[in-house]
Amino acid sequence: xxxxxxxxxxxxKIISGESATGKTSLVERFRGNGFNEGCVQATIGAxxxxxTLDFEETRIRLDIWDTAGAERYASLAPMYYRHASGAxxxxxxxxxxxxxxxxxxxxxxxxxxPKDIIVYLVGNKIDLVEQRxxxxxxxMELAEVFELEFIETSAKENKNVAQVFMEFAQxxxxxx
Ligand code: GDP
Ligand code: MG
Numbered sequence: 001x002x003x004x005x006x007x008x009x010x011x012x013k014i015i016s017g018e019s020a021t022g023k024t025s026l027v028e029r030f031r032g033n034g035f036n037e038g039c040v041q042a043t044i045g046a047x048x049x050x051x052t053l054d055f056e057e058t059r060i061r062l063d064i065w066d067t068a069g070a071e072r073y074a075s076l077a078p079m080y081y082r083h084a085s086g087a088x089x090x091x092x093x094x095x096x097x098x099x100x101x102x103x104x105x106x107x108x109x110x111x112x113x114p115k116d117i118i119v120y121l122v123g124n125k126i127d128l129v130e131q132r133x134x135x136x137x138x139x140m141e142l143a144e145v146f147e148l149e150f151i152e153t154s155a156k157e158n159k160n161v162a163q164v165f166m167e168f169a170q171x172x173x174x175x176x
Contacts, residue, residue, distance in 0.1 A: 010060075010061045010063060011060055011061070011062055011063065011085045011086065011169070011172055012062075012063045012064075012065065012083045012084045012085060012086075013062055013063070013064050013065070013084065013085070013086040013087060013088070013165075013168065014064075014065045014067060014080050014081070014084050014086075014087040014088070014109075014113075015027060015064065015065065015066045015067060015087070015088045015090065016067050016087060016088070016089055016090070016105045016108075016109070017088075017089050017090035017091055017098065017102060017105055017122075018090075018091065018092070018095075018097070018098040018101050018102070018105075019042070019068070020042075020092065020095075020098075021090045021091050021092040021095070021098050021124055021125075022090060022092060022124040022125055022153075022155045023043070023066055023067070023088075023090050024041075024043050024047070024066055025124075025155035025156070026088070026090065026122070026124060026153060026155045026161055026164070027047075027049060027064055027066045028155075029155045029158055029161045030051070030161050030162065030164075030165045031049065031051055035155055035156050035158070037156070042068065043066055043067065043068040044068060045067075045068055046065050046066060046067040046068060046080060047065075047066040048063070048064070048065060048066075049063075049064045049066060050062065050063050050064065051064065051165075053166070053169050055169070055170070055173040056173075057173075058172075058173045060169045060172060060173060062165065062169060065080045065084075067080060078112065081109075081112045081113045081114075083114075084113050084114060084117055085114070085116075085117060085118065085172065086117060086118045086119070086120075086168045086172075087109050087113060087117055087118075087119045087120070088119075088120045088122050088164060089102050089105045089106055089109065089119065089120070089121050089122065089148075090102075090122045090124050091121075091122070091123055091124070091134065091139075092123075092124055092125050093123045093124065093125050093126055093128070093132050093133065093134045093139075093152065094125055094128045094131040094132060094133050094134075095133065095134075096133045096134060099123070099133075099134040099138065099139070099142070102121065102142065103142065106119070106121070106142075106146050106148070110146070118149070118168055118171060119146075119148045119149070120148060120149045120150070120151060120164055120167075120168065121139060121142060121143040121146075121148045121149070121150045121151075122150075122151055122152070122153055122164060123136070123139040123150075123151075123152040123153070124152075124153045124154065124155060125154060125155075125156070126152045126153065126154045126159060127154040127156050127157045127159070136152060139152060149167075151163065151164050
């Protein structure tokens with residue numbers, strides 16, 4: 001992997017949630033690869049990606065597991081959780097079901113991930129205003145129940161995408 005000079009930290013982040021909520025699109029947008037309408041390959045199992053972020057005194061390498069939410073992978077392998085310091089649970093604001101089922105992903109994280117993991121609940125696709133089926137308030141409520149950070153995003157319009165990855169890395173950098 002990347003040779004990292006100077007002060008450095010390797011932090012692992014998991015992206016979970018139902019299929020087609022935009023997990024891969026968020027990661028690709030964050031990595032500067034733009035947005036692909038409708039032609040994103042469904043992720044098989046999980047994709048491993050890495051991105052290095054430089055803060056004033058700390059360099060953080062984010063190792064990202066972009067997982068598949070398909071039923072046959074309904075439970076994530078323990079290896080994704082083992083070293084995870086952060087996780088995003090993504091739902092699609094136009095698909096009520098993906099919001100309802102986000103709870104299952106949150107519970108799995110609570111059960112299996114390290115206790116101090118930083119979890120963000122992410123409502124994606126807010127650009128689809130007409131099709132919205134889950135309100136911002138409902139997202140906030142679910143996040144509150146499980147004491148998670150909450151943010152709404154659009155991978156398509158590049159809204160809050162950097163924030164959701166950077167805030168997490170910033171928190172870790174601040175702890176140095
Ligand atoms: P994943 O299965 O969770 O990794 O979802 P993908 O990233 O593969 O995205 C599934 C579909 O949703 C693709 O057709 C994407 O182009 C689309 N998509 C992802 N994010 C957004 C978004 O923010 N807005 C809109 N309108 N479509 C999105
Ligand atoms: Mg995917």
